[in-house]
Structure formats: structure tokens, C-alpha cells
Amino acid sequence: xxxxxxxxxxxxAVVAAVGMLAAxxxxxxxxxxxxxxxxxxxLTDAPACGYEEVNVTVEKVRVHRSxxxxxxxNGWSEVVLNPALRVNLLDLTNGVLAELGQxxxxxxxxxxxxxxxxANGNAAPYANSLVRSGSExxxxxxxxxxxxxxxxxxxxxxxxxxxxxxxVLDFDACKSVVKRGNSGRYNLKPVVSVLPRVRxxxxxxEGHVAPAIALxxxxxxxxxxxxxxRSTVPLADGRFVLYPVPAGTYDLVVSAEGRVTAVMTGxxxxxxxxxFVTPTGTAIDPPEGTPRAxxxxxxxxxxxxxxxxxxxxxQAVGTAIAERTARPSDASTGEYLLRLVAxxxxxxxxxxxxxxxxFEPDAANAGxxxxxxxxxxxxxxxxxxxxxxxxxxxxxxxxx
Numbered sequence: 001x002x003x004x005x006x007x008x009x010x011x012x013a014v015v016a017a018v019g020m021l022a023a024x025x026x027x028x029x030x031x032x033x034x035x036x037x038x039x040x041x042x043l044t045d046a047p048a049c050g051y052e053e054v055n056v057t058v059e060k061v062r063v064h065r066s067x068x069x070x071x072x073x074n075g076w077s078e079v080v081l082n083p084a085l086r087v088n089l090l091d092l093t094n095g096v097l098a099e100l101g102q103x104x105x106x107x108x109x110x111x112x113x114x115x116x117x118x119a120n121g122n123a124a125p126y127a128n129s130l131v132r133s134g135s136e137x138x139x140x141x142x143x144x145x146x147x148x149x150x151x152x153x154x155x156x157x158x159x160x161x162x163x164x165x166x167x168v169l170d171f172d173a174c175k176s177v178v179k180r181g182n183s184g185r186y187n188l189k190p191v192v193s194v195l196p197r198v199r200x201x202x203x204x205x206e207g208h209v210a211p212a213i214a215l216x217x218x219x220x221x222x223x224x225x226x227x228x229x230r231s232t233v234p235l236a237d238g239r240f241v242l243y244p245v246p247a248g249t250y251d252l253v254v255s256a257e258g259r260v261t262a263v264m265t266g267x268x269x270x271x272x273x274x275x276f277v278t279p280t281g282t283a284i285d286p287p288e289g290t291p292r293a294x295x296x297x298x299x300x301x302x303x304x305x306x307x308x309x310x311x312x313x314x315q316a317v318g319t320a321i322a323e324r325t326a327r328p329s330d331a332s333t334g335e336y337l338l339r340l341v342a343x344x345x346x347x348x349x350x351x352x353x354x355x356x357x358x359f360e361p362d363a364a365n366a367g368x369x370x371x372x373x374x375x376x377x378x379x380x381x382x383x384x385x386x387x388x389x390x391x392x393x394x395x396x397x398x399x400x
Contacts, residue, residue, distance in 0.1 A: 035161035039063060039110075040102035041079055042197065045089035046172040046231035049327065050133045050217065054173040056188070057086040057118040057127035061100055061169075062150060067111040071149040077105035084118045086127065089173040093232045095204070095243035097168060097197075107161040114150030115169060115192060117143055128188050130177060141177065141188035151190050166197035168244055170230065174327070178308060181332030189308065189328065195230070195244050202271040203244040205252070207278035210285035213256040214238040219325070222250040222267065226314045226321035238283050245269045252277055252350075253322040254284050261324055261345040262286040262359060263317040268350070277350060282357050289343025292387035296336060296394040298329040298373050307375040307398060311336040314372065316365045318347035324369065336396075342367040342388050371396065 041061050045054075061079045069075060079101045087098045118127040126140040159165045170193045178187040196203070205222060214234045221231035222242055229250065234240040252264040262284055267277055278284060298309035312326030322345075329336040344366040346359035367388035373381045373396040385392045 035107060036104045037107045037159035037161055038102055038104050038164045039077070039079070039157075039159055040164055040166050041100045042097040042166075042168045043087060043092060043100055044095075044097050044168050044170055044195075045092040046170060046174060046221075046228070049174040049177075051090065051130050051173070051177070052133055052135070053129070053131040053138075054089045054177060055086060055126070055129045055138075056089060056171065056190075057084050058100060058115065059084045059118050060116045060150075062114045062116070063105070063110045063155065064112045065108060065110055067154060069112055071114075077103055077110075079103045084127070086118075086125070089171055092171075094235055094239075095232075095241040100169075102164070105159060107159050109156075109158045111155050113153045113155040113167075113194065115153070115190070116150035117188075117190075119143075130186060139184065139186060141186045143188040143190075151192060153192060153194060155194060157194075157196075168195040168197045169193075170195050172231070175310065176328075178328045178331045181330060183332065187331050191310075196246060197244045201274050203247065203269060204274040205242040205245060205250075205267060205269060206274060206276055207240060207252075208238040208283040209234045209240065209254060209256070210283045211238050213254075213259060213285070215256070218254070218256040221253050221255075221323070222269070223253050223320075223323060224248070224250055226323050228253075228323055247271050251320045251322060253324075254286060255324050256286060257339060258288055258291050258341060259286040260289040260341055260343040261315050261317055261322055263320050263322050263345065263347045264350050265318065265320050265347065266350045278357065279355050284357065284359075286346060286359075287343065287361075289341035292340045292342050292367075293391040294336075294338040294340050294369065294371060294385060294387065294394065295391065296371075296396055298334045298336060298375070298381075298396045298398070300378070300398045300400065302400050306330075306332065306334045307378065309334070309336070309373040309375040309396070309398075311338065311371060311373045311396065313338050313340055313369045315345055315369050317345040317362055318360070320347065329373070336373075338371075340369055340387050373398070 120126045120140045124138045128141045129138045172191040175191040220240045221228040230242045230245045250267045254262040309329040313324045344361040348359045371383045378398040381396045
């Protein structure tokens with residue numbers, strides 16, 4: 001299975017940023033082009049929506065210089081985990097990484113990466129599984145593609161002679177778990193992006209949200225053009241850390257249940273220093289709003305086939321476009337459910353000299369969202385909705 005950039009626009013932004021990766025490490029002052037380099041890989045996670053655990057088991061990571069290389073072609077370099085590493089992705093937030101290992105490989109440019117997961121056994125603990133909130137039952141997730149040639153991702157990284165290139169695989173558990181009707185079964189359709197990592201105090205944004213919204217359901221993300229590049233959930237004290245984040249300028253977006261969307265524009269991220277987005281002693285505390293639901297069915301016109309769609313809701317806030325939430329549709333029914341909020345979103349601009357936070361309401365965009373559904377091989381479908389007065393049910397129909 002290929003993770004298609006068209007499904008998640010964030011892949012394009014993030015993978016392109018990997019091309020700017022600064023490979024770090026020691027070595028001779030005049031390395032030979034024939035000297036090998038080292039590729040080191042770690043795993044991290046974005047927020048996971050309402051699960052106690054989302055477990056995956058990684059067997060190996062493979063890289064190749066050719067984006068079209070097949071599984072049995074020569075030229076693959078591998079990081080093999082022996083034994084395979086089972087990780088609860090929910091433990092990997094706020095900058096926490098699970099090290100997958102490293103491998104020596106020929107210096108040069110690499111354009112393809114494959115992540116191979118282990119197959120589930122017949123009994124718990126399963127290699128790839130979830131535990132729903134309020135339950136102790138472990139549910140296996142079906143991952144048919146991952147046990148074969150691995151999950152294929154485009155890559156753009158150069159490994160320099162005698163140096164180490166550091167990559168982080170950002171495994172978005174929230175967008176990767178796909179419900180299958182009322183059968184109690186789930187698919188794992190991994191949404192994974194590739195991020196650079198540097199071993200200095202850079203590529204980091206840090207701040208606080210109010211204790212009242214320091215919950216696992218709250219999402220804090222850095223976005224560009226309404227496309228999340230890095231997301232996390234706050235710690236119990238409200239602190240959040242977004243790392244690693246490719247250098248650039250971002251919108252910080254806070255989405256909390258029952259609270260309006262809060263956006264801080266112009267947040268700078270650099271490789272040389274840490275960015276503190278909230279002044280000392282302050283916290284982002286969006287005003288309360290009215291909880292609403294956007295529901296519907298994703299389908300293909302004239303077909304009984306059920307598309308596996310990623311459905312997201314964006315909102316204009318001031319001068320920015322922010323993704324409020326995104327979820328995969330049901331693999332069996334095509335149904336989707338997005339938790340939104342009615343009320344005036346708020347916005348402010350990043351100011352490194354600020355001593356207080358001053359968010360302004362955006363009355364013109366109160367309760368207004370744009371739904372977008374994407375699926376492989378089809379043009380995206382959009383619909384503008386207003387949840388000010390009530391929940392909204394909107395069918396999202398792909399062209400044949």
C-alpha cells in the first residue's frame with residue numbers, strides 16, 4: 001500500500017521539509033564520497049481520539065535510492081528490530097520518541113522508505129491493537145498491507161559520508177484507526193509522515209493551555225494553510241511540546257471539546273532555538289461554545305462500493321485556515337462523525353515580546369466550517385456547513 005500525498009496535503013509539506021534536513025554527526029574533515037553514512041530512525045505520535053491504547057509492532061524500516069524500487073530489488077538498506085518493537089503510540093506525545101535504531105548505508109540521496117509491521121497472532125497481546133476508552137478489552141486491528149512489503153512512503157533525504165541523518169516517523173494514530181461498521185472490528189490504515197530531527201534545542205514549540213482543557217481530547221497543532229504538520233495533546237498541567245517540527249512559520253491551532261477554535265498566527269520554528277508560544281504564567285484558554293456534530297455518509301456516485309475516506313473540517317479564523325478535526329469514515333458503511341463547536345473562533349498573532357495573551361473573536365466565521373473528503377483515486381469533495389443552530393448531516397459523494 002502507498003501512502004498517497006493527495007489524501008493528506010500535510011505529507012507534501014512535511015516530506016518536502018525533510019529535504020532540508022541537516023545531517024549531524026562526527027567524521028573526518030574531508031570525507032570521501034565513497035565513505036558510508038548512517039541513518040537513524042525514531043517513532044512518535046500525534047493525538048489519538050478517545051482510545052486508551054493504540055499499539056503497533058515494528059519489525060523493520062527499509063530505505064532505497066529509487067522511489068520505484070520493488071520489494072525484491074537490490075539496493076535496500078534496513079533497520080531490523082530483533083525482537084520487533086511493540087509501542088503504545090499514546091505514550092509518544094509531547095516530544096517523546098521511541099528509538100527504532102540505525103544502520104550504516106552508502107552515502108547518497110534516498111527517495112523511498114518502507115515501514116513494516118508485524119502480523120497479529122491469535123491471542124492477546126496482539127501486535128497491532130487498540131483499547132477503547134473506558135474498556136480493558138484489547139481489540140486486534142487488521143493490517144493486511146503492512147505484513148507484506150511494508151508501508152511505502154516517499155522520502156527526500158541525503159545521507160552524507162561519515163555523518164548521521166536523523167529521521168522521525170510521525171504515526172498519526174487518530175487518523176489511522178478505521179472503524180468497520182458495528183462488527184467491533186477495526187482496520188489499521190497508517191497515516192505516517194517523515195520529519196527531520198536535530199540534536200540541538202531547536203525545531204521545538206512549547207507552551208501551555210488552561211488546566212480545564214488539559215485533556216486527552218484536546219489537540220494542539222502547528223499548521224500551514226490548514227494542514228497539520230505536527231500535533232500533540234497537552235500534559236496534565238497544560239504544558240505541550242511540539243517536536244520535531246521542520247523550520248518555518250506556522251499557525252498554532254488549539255481544538256478542545258466544547259471550546260471554540262483558537263489560532264495563533266506567525267509562530268516561527270528554527271533549528272537553533274526553542275519557541276515559547278505562551279508568555280510565562282499564561283495559558284491558551286479558548287471561550288466556551290456549543291458542542292455540535294457533523295455527520296453523513298461518504299459514497300461514490302452510482303456505485304455500491306464504500307470508499308475509505310478521510311473527512312476533515314477546516315475553519316477560517318482571522319487570516320488563517322485551521323483544521324479543526326479529521327477522522328476516517330467507517331470502512332463498512334462510509335459513515336463519518338466530526339465533533340465541532342458553535343461560537344466565535346478566536347485568533348491572535350505570535351509576539352516574542354508579549355507578556356499576556358490577547359485573542360480576538362471572529363464573529364464572521366462563527367459556527368462555519370468546510371468539510372473535505374478525500375479518497376484514493378478520486379477528486380476531493382467539499383461542502384460548506386454552518387452549525388450555529390443545530391447539528392448538520394451532509395452526504396459527501398465522490399464522482400464516479
